Amino acid sequence: MTIKAKICGIRDDDTARIAIDSGANMLGFISFPKSPRHLDIDQMAQLIANATTYTLHKGYDVKGVSVLVDPDDTLLEAIVTRARPHLIQLHGHETLERVRHIRDRFKTPLIKAISVETRADVLNAAPYESVVDHLLFDAKPPKDATLPGGVGARFDWTLMEGYPAKAPWLLAGGLTPWNVAEAVSQAKAPMVDVSSGVERAPGLKDPSLISQFLKAVKAI
Numbered sequence: 001m002t003i004k005a006k007i008c009g010i011r012d013d014d015t016a017r018i019a020i021d022s023g024a025n026m027l028g029f030i031s032f033p034k035s036p037r038h039l040d041i042d043q044m045a046q047l048i049a050n051a052t053t054y055t056l057h058k059g060y061d062v063k064g065v066s067v068l069v070d071p072d073d074t075l076l077e078a079i080v081t082r083a084r085p086h087l088i089q090l091h092g093h094e095t096l097e098r099v100r101h102i103r104d105r106f107k108t109p110l111i112k113a114i115s116v117e118t119r120a121d122v123l124n125a126a127p128y129e130s131v132v133d134h135l136l137f138d139a140k141p142p143k144d145a146t147l148p149g150g151v152g153a154r155f156d157w158t159l160m161e162g163y164p165a166k167a168p169w170l171l172a173g174g175l176t177p178w179n180v181a182e183a184v185s186q187a188k189a190p191m192v193d194v195s196s197g198v199e200r201a202p203g204l205k206d207p208s209l210i211s212q213f214l215k216a217v218k219a220i
Ligand SMILES: O=C(O)c1ccccc1NCC(=O)[C@H](O)[C@H](O)COP(=O)(O)O
Pocket: 008, 009, 028, 030, 032, 035, 036, 037, 067, 068, 069, 091, 138, 147, 148, 149, 150, 151, 152, 153, 172, 173, 174, 175, 193, 194, 195, 196, 197
């Protein structure tokens, strides 16, 4: 089984290259000022441009993803025109109507993050499948969390059992090099996403953990 992987919260070119060379399929770049992984638009644009050039040079197919939280149209316009991501990940409380508007106006493939605590959270995501390219099922963050993602929280992976997917989807939340095989096996996930599980401190990626994570994914 070939499982695809997204490494989220990339903040520098060296880390992007390590992820690309280790077999990542997507790289996530975050715009959310409260996050230790936050990038301004110029930083994000430069990182995505450099990663894209490197990817083409190496002959790989790796997508750059801008991760945004309840973005307004002004931010989206700036991201789409300046950072030029392959995909945009919506990681806030965007409604179905809002996601449809973003799809129609900005014409960039979308990933919608869904916060999961119960089976109902998983099933209620179905209407989004017709307006996005991927869903990303992530753990609902703890009540006192200051971030909507990237907090290392995991949910009960068996909640995904028998999920009747009509769109490609990613499993996220608390994944590590040591639990990703078990997570994929329980959730039957076709793609995985990780951030804090490949860091040595919040916002500080660990190259060795990135390659261990991607090795563990390849071995599934
Ligand atoms: O990672 C962040 O700082 C972040 C901030 C705001 C919105 C989303 C964010 N991360 C989104 C991701 O895709 C993470 O990879 C996902 O939540 C899993 O994180 P982790 O549990 O740390 O692996």
